[in-house]
Amino acid sequence: MKNYYSRLLAASAVILSILLIVLGIILGQFFHLFAEDIDPAIQQKYWVFLLFTLALVFVVMMFVMAKLLQQYVQPIDHFTDVAHQLAQGNYIVRAHREDGQMNQQLTSAINQIARNLQENSTLRTMEQERLKTLISSIGSSLLMFGRQGAVNLVNRVYEETFHKSSEELIGRTYKDIGLPADIEREIEAIFLTEEKRSFQSKVYLDDGLCHLEVYGAPVIGENGNWLGIVIILHDITELIRLEQVRKDFVANVSHELKTPVTSIKGFSEMLLDGVVEDAAIKREFLEIMYKESNRLQLLIEDLLHLSSMERGSFEITRRPVDLMDVIGQSVKIVQTKLQDKDMKIVLEAPESLLIQADHDRLVQVMVNLLNNAVAYSQGGTVITISIQEVSGSVSIAVTDQGIGIMPSELPRLFERFYRIDRARSRESGGTGLGLAIVKHIIEAHQGTVTVDSEVGTGTTFILQLPLKEEIK
Structure with a gap:
């Protein structure tokens, strides 16, 4: 239907030409029958007049035809082009106002359709964006399978957890995306029974073992059509x-x-x-x-x-504290144990260093660390306490020459009741809670505690404390 006006005008010209030629032939035949005795010069003038008249009629008729087609047919080309663009999704196109009541009504109707389509498209885009944002913001992994078992939706959390992109997953069946066997069986059961199911599963990822709470349910459309199933995987490893x-x-x-x-x-x-x-x-x-x-x-x-x-009811009282006084008081408390094992302490620190902290709590921390150093070291060894100021904070390191700690045990060292050597800990009178208390006290000071150890060589606990109180 595109360029309908041009093609119709050309067809009209051809048809009109044929009609005029036929008319000219008929008139010529009549003239030939009734004008045989007329002078040839007059006949020639007649034929010239006839051709001129036919040409003039052709021009006038084409002009009239063009005007009629322009008024009634050319708008069809415009409306057809607008409808074609709307069908292709260009909802911002509009029809121009035309003369004539019928054309104006058609223009208004097409423009109203275009506005409705544009509003519906904008609304659908917004809904799709909201749905995409909602699915991406869900803190759990989500997979949606179509009726044939192929993945047609996956969220960002699943991609980050399982280290697979949506391009790798979309279009593949649930048996081809590397899910654990128990999850595959449950998905198959949901397809067969069309019932909700909830279960737990374990997945071995690059980060280690991951515990999942898996929820699966069929997806039913508004008209009751079964569209597929959705699978949500909650990470419950921390729980x-x-x-x-x-x-x-x-x-x-x-x-x-x-x-x-x-x-x-x-x-x-x-x-x-x-x-x-x-x-x-x-x-x-x-x-x-x-x-x-x-x-x-x-x-x-x-x-x-x-x-x-x-x-959270634990509070510390901050005031200016001289670390040298804290160290001196802590050493006095453990002095008897040091003498029993013929051990000594070497202090590498400035003469005085003031920080904002709780004096008694820091003494408790240092006594715990020194008691551990004495308990897990051989007699006659040395415990080194080094203090230095580093970029707005103070670092306190307590180093012993004891039995050391296995690398596999370091992550659990600050857990309650966790002991490396239970027998020796009980002999020393320890409760297994000392390092957990140390960690809480240091964190209450907005500090950190780390440990570095080598089996057979010794262990170093490093406390990092701010020099001034941090305002929260």
Whole structure:
């Protein structure tokens, strides 16, 4: 229908030409029948007049035809072109206003259709953008499969978690994208039963083992049409880890409380039953009971401190503190243990260094670190404490020459009740909570604590504290 006006005008010219030629032939035949005796010069003039008249009629008729076609047919070309552009998705095109009531009505109708299509297109684009943003913002991985089991939608979280791009996944079936076997079986079950399913799965990724809570459901359209299924994978690795930490904590607390309680109960029963008559043995039993009760008291106090810190009710009192005073007081507290193992401390620090901190809490930190250094070192070795100021903060390093720590144990070193050598820790009277408390106290000061160790060589704990109080 494009250029309909031009083609119709050309066709009209051809038809009109044929009609005039036929008319000319007919008139010529009549003239020939009735004008045989007329002078040839007059006949020639007649033929010239006839041809001129036919040409004039042709021109006038073509002019009239062109005007008629321009008024009634040429708008069809324009409307056809506008409709063609609308069909191709160009919704901003508009029809021009034409003369005539019919053309004006058609122009208004086409323009209204164009505006409606543009509004619908804008609305659909906005809805698609919102849906895309929503799917991308979901904190869980999402996959959508069509009725044939091929992937037709995947979000950014899935791509980042499983390190696969949407180009690799779109169009492939659920059996070809590397999902675990149990997830594939559940997806197949959802296709067969068209019912919702929820289950847990494990996936081994580059970052390690990942625990997933998988939810699958059929996708039903507005008219009840079955469109496929959607699979959502929640990463519950951290929840599983926290649950395991809770279980370990309960088990460790039970174990740590059981040992001193059993000892106290056993020795007290023997003394009450009068089985032991020897005064020296009775005193030995009482000393053991006293030692175990002290250990039980320390354990309870550490648990209360740790619980207070983790509840957020733990507060520190900042004031100017001289680190040299903190180190001196901490060394005095552990001096007896140092003498028992013939160990000494080497201090590498300036004469005075003031920071904004809680004096008593820092003493508690240093005593814990020094006690660990003494407990896990051989007699006659040296513990080095080095302090230096580094770009607005102070670094405190406590280095021993002890047994060291395996690299695999370093990530768990600050967990509650985690011990490298349980027997030696119990002999030293430790509760297994010291490093967890150290970590909480340092973090309360907006600082960090790290550890560097080599088996058989020694261990270094590094505390990084700000020189001035940070305002939050």
